[in-house]
Amino acid sequence: xxxxxxxxxxxxxxxxxxxxxxxxxxxxxxxxxxxxxxxxxxxxxxxxxxxxxxxxxxxxxxxxxxxxxxxxxxxxxxxxxxxxxxxxxxxxxxxxxxxxxxxxxxxxxxxxxxxxxxxxxxxxxxxxxxxxxxxxxxxxxxxxxxxxxxxxxxxxxxxxxxxxxxxxxxxxxxxxxxxxxxxxxxxxxxxxxxxxxxxxxxxxxxxxxxxxx
Numbered sequence: 001x002x003x004x005x006x007x008x009x010x011x012x013x014x015x016x017x018x019x020x021x022x023x024x025x026x027x028x029x030x031x032x033x034x035x036x037x038x039x040x041x042x043x044x045x046x047x048x049x050x051x052x053x054x055x056x057x058x059x060x061x062x063x064x065x066x067x068x069x070x071x072x073x074x075x076x077x078x079x080x081x082x083x084x085x086x087x088x089x090x091x092x093x094x095x096x097x098x099x100x101x102x103x104x105x106x107x108x109x110x111x112x113x114x115x116x117x118x119x120x121x122x123x124x125x126x127x128x129x130x131x132x133x134x135x136x137x138x139x140x141x142x143x144x145x146x147x148x149x150x151x152x153x154x155x156x157x158x159x160x161x162x163x164x165x166x167x168x169x170x171x172x173x174x175x176x177x178x179x180x181x182x183x184x185x186x187x188x189x190x191x192x193x194x195x196x197x198x199x200x201x202x203x204x205x206x207x208x209x210x211x212x213x
Contacts, residue, residue, distance in 0.1 A: 032085060032086060038092070041183055048188055057086055058073040058087045066115070074126075075127065113139070117146035130197075131194075132176070159184075162189060164196050166200075176201050178193045
């Protein structure tokens with residue numbers, strides 16, 4: 001009996017896992033995520049990826065965005081065989097009279113974005129992901145530019161206002177890519193995007209691997 005999946009999203013990813021599909025060298029397809037949003041909805045979504053996918057997240061300190069520390073932590077997670085790993089911005093401490101966190105000033109926001117872009121550039125080269133997820137504001141544009149891509153081609157909508165496709169141009173041309181805003185989707189939105197990328201990365205690897213015989 002042969003199972004055939006018509007869904008390229010979460011069901012396809014789950015089926016690929018159950019069938020034991022692996023990338024070249026026998027390792028599961030790894031997904032890298034770069035998340036700049038600090039909304040409560042984003043935090044809820046990322047927490048769901050930890051329980052559902054075993055995602056490993058490295059917190060970037062908004063007061064001291066250090067790409068060296070973040071990349072080292074991602075490298076360590078990869079050595080421990082994490083298949084979903086990424087960087088997220090830690091929430092800033094509450095500083096207003098009402099006890100809520102104040103928004104980043106433009107200078108801090110620019111430093112965070114530069115750090116996320118540098119992390120993406122170095123981490124893609126070092127951990128060799130089969131898919132890349134970006135979320136929050138200008139993160140997708142900054143990350144694609146840092147990777148030397150002209151942009152990304154949209155192939156599908158994973159969920160309303162969350163799109164997926166692949167990078168176009170540069171050294172990572174064709175790398176599966178997905179993006180959404182920090183306020184988009186319910187609790188499972190990030191998980192669905194990551195599972196879509198895992199399925200896309202598996203298909204890409206299978207096409208690139210010569211068949212035996």
